[in-house]
Amino acid sequence: MKNIYPLTAIASSFLIALSAPAKADEDAKLVVNDEIEMVTETAAPSHLEGLDTIYSGWTFRTDETQSLQMDDFDNPAFVFVDQAMDAWDKVEGSAEKSCSSCHGDVMESMKGVRAVYPKWNEEAGEVRTLVTQINACRTEQMGAEPWGYTSGKMASMEALISVPSRGMPVDVAIDGPAQSMWAKGKELYYTRFGQLELSCANCHEDNYGNMIRADHLSQGQVNGFPVYRLKNTKLNTAHARFKGCVRDTRAETFNPGSEEFIALELYVASRGNGLSVEAPSVRN
Amino acid sequence: MKTLNLAAAAALGLIATMAAADGVVAPADVVFEDGAVEKSLTGAPGNAANGPDIMNKGAGNCIACHEVSALSDLPFQGTVGPSLDGAGSRWSEAQLRGIVANAKEMFYESMMPSFYKTSGYIRPGDEFTGKAASEPLPPMLSAEEIEDVVAFLMTMKDE
Numbered sequence: 001m002k003n004i005y006p007l008t009a010i011a012s013s014f015l016i017a018l019s020a021p022a023k024a025d026e027d028a029k030l031v032v033n034d035e036i037e038m039v040t041e042t043a044a045p046s047h048l049e050g051l052d053t054i055y056s057g058w059t060f061r062t063d064e065t066q067s068l069q070m071d072d073f074d075n076p077a078f079v080f081v082d083q084a085m086d087a088w089d090k091v092e093g094s095a096e097k098s099c100s101s102c103h104g105d106v107m108e109s110m111k112g113v114r115a116v117y118p119k120w121n122e123e124a125g126e127v128r129t130l131v132t133q134i135n136a137c138r139t140e141q142m143g144a145e146p147w148g149y150t151s152g153k154m155a156s157m158e159a160l161i162s163v164p165s166r167g168m169p170v171d172v173a174i175d176g177p178a179q180s181m182w183a184k185g186k187e188l189y190y191t192r193f194g195q196l197e198l199s200c201a202n203c204h205e206d207n208y209g210n211m212i213r214a215d216h217l218s219q220g221q222v223n224g225f226p227v228y229r230l231k232n233t234k235l236n237t238a239h240a241r242f243k244g245c246v247r248d249t250r251a252e253t254f255n256p257g258s259e260e261f262i263a264l265e266l267y268v269a270s271r272g273n274g275l276s277v278e279a280p281s282v283r284n
Numbered sequence: 285m286k287t288l289n290l291a292a293a294a295a296l297g298l299i300a301t302m303a304a305a306d307g308v309v310a311p312a313d314v315v316f317e318d319g320a321v322e323k324s325l326t327g328a329p330g331n332a333a334n335g336p337d338i339m340n341k342g343a344g345n346c347i348a349c350h351e352v353s354a355l356s357d358l359p360f361q362g363t364v365g366p367s368l369d370g371a372g373s374r375w376s377e378a379q380l381r382g383i384v385a386n387a388k389e390m391f392y393e394s395m396m397p398s399f400y401k402t403s404g405y406i407r408p409g410d411e412f413t414g415k416a417a418s419e420p421l422p423p424m425l426s427a428e429e430i431e432d433v434v435a436f437l438m439t440m441k442d443e
Contacts, residue, residue: 193407195421196397206395207364213341213348214360247414252407 030058030278032070036167038276045273047174050205056275057218057227057283060209065230068282077159077228077280080152080235084160087153093144102141107164114165114277118266120178127181129262130158131237149257155226155235162226162279170223170277172269181259185267188260194251200268221272222265224281231284238265308427311402311420319390320378325400325427335436338429344384344399346433354440365396370442381434384425399425 030038040056048054058066068074088099088106103109114130121128128136134157135146147154174182189200203212204220211217225238239256242264246253254260307327314321324330339346340358347355349364371380382389387396402420410417425433 191406193405194409195405195424197405198395198397202395203364210363211360212362212364213345217364243414246407247409247412249409250411251405251409251414252416253409253414 028059028063028066030056030066030069032166033072036276038167038278039169039274040276042274045270048271050201051219051271054221054272054275055208055219056272056278057221057224058278058281060216060218061282061284065282065284069278075228075280075282076233077226077235077282080156080228081160081163081280084153084156087157088160093138093142095141095143097142099137106160110161111164112168114162114279115168115171116173118172118178118181118262118269120173120176122177127178127262127266129265130161131239131257132262134158134161150237150240152234155237158226158237159235159280162277165277166279167276170269170272170275172266172273174266174270178266181263182266182270184260185263185265188264189267192249193246194249196249196251198249200245200264219271220268221275222268223272223275224278224283226279227281227283229283235280238268311400311423314385314400316382316386316389317378319387320376320382321385322378324431325381325385326431328431330428330431330433330435332432332435332439334429334432335439338425338433339436343429344425344433349396352440368437368440370440372438372440373442375437377434377438380437381430384430384433384437397424399423400427400430 030040032038038056038058040059042054044051044054058069068076072078085106091098091101099106117133118127118129120126121133124136126132131149131154134154138144139146147157192199192202200220203217208217208219222238225241226235228234229236237256239261242261243253243256307324309323309325309327314325315323336355336358338344339352339355341348346352346368347358347361349362351361351363351367351369352358353367353369355361375383379390383391383396385400386398387394388398400423402423405419405421408417408419408421409415
């Protein structure tokens with residue numbers, strides 16, 4: 001008799017896990033500018049044991065929010081992409097160079113870059129995010145000041161560099177020299193931080209599709225970052241979102257650009273291997 | 285110096301006596317049996333009328349994860365945990381007290397936060413500031429609040 005209650009509860013939570021995640025429109029397809037066909041749902045990469053199918057955060061949003069990403073004229077992120085276009089050509093620093101001095105046309109030279117970051121940099125002997133690579137370029141090649149990790153200028157440049165990779169599958173390498181950072185990121189993902197004792201997995205692996213108060217939980221994929229959020233009307237970086245999530249577990253959070261968050265970005269990005277690069281995306 | 289220590293010890297003793305007199309069980313002293321807690325944490329019955337406020341945002345925020353039809357005036361009820369409708373028919377008072385105080389005692393690895401626990405956290409923070417905090421932290425719900433929630437849940441019987 002004593003065991004009946006827990007067993008009933010286990011059985012009912014099992015049923016919840018089996019039921020399909022609730023989505024606004026199961027059959028909605030994301031095609032941007034009537035041209036770029038995005039993969040928003042696909043088989044999970046083999047390293048990912050907790051999920052069979054991976055879904056872009058786009059699939060969890062309302063019809064209205066979804067439609068904003070379907071045309072660059074409607075996507076508010078492109079205001080910031082335009083600003084970054086100017087920054088791309090702007091000469092800065094002691095070397096008197098701009099990004100375009102070395103890299104030419106961003107739409108050509110940066111094709112495919114966003115899809116493979118974070119990425120091991122052999123020369124530097126470290127895993128670099130798009131942000132740390134941009135700042136390495138600024139300080140080492142241009143002789144310019146680095147930008148703040150989650151600053152508006154940086155988020156805009158990340159968005160611009162992502163544009164020519166849109167529609168390409170995320171393909172982050174997790175083996176070789178990046179493996180130890182990837183393993184560190186995986187450990188962080190499953191660690192229950194803070195007074196609420198919540199891991200990334202509690203919400204984004206075990207409960208995607210469910211509501212946590214007014215929030216419709218997604219899988220926490222980062223293929224759309226930086227994202228324009230209707231909530232704060234600006235571009236948001238992955239590390240700023242990580243910081244907010246860890247803070248919301250009533251934990252001492254980590255700083256953007258920390259080794260922990262670089263490891264976490266690498267791991268979370270790898271969970272989305274096979275989804276299309278959507279950045280800059282639109283979310284609520 | 286010695287007098288000071290004695291005074292401090294006497295003060296501590298007084299606080300302990302007062303707590304005992306109040307009948308409040310400290311978080312570290314709660315006795316769980318198969319996940320249930322037999323004795324009231326305050327030594328007195330809770331007030332069900334206070335339950336809905338505590339279960340809303342800012343206190344327990346129970347409805348962030350659980351649906352409660354009786355509180356349908358509170359918007360955006362969550363679906364992470366089971367509905368609490370009929371909880372008072374499914375569980376005994378002692379079981380509900382145990383689950384609200386520390387659900388992980390009954391459900392291994394439950395996602396539900398432990399509301400009457402003060403230490404043993406990984407990178408504990410100062411509420412939602414993102415800044416570090418030292419343990420012991422104040423429990424997220426007081427003994428009295430837990431008893432009020434339990435009393436409210438006990439009113440939620442199957443039709």
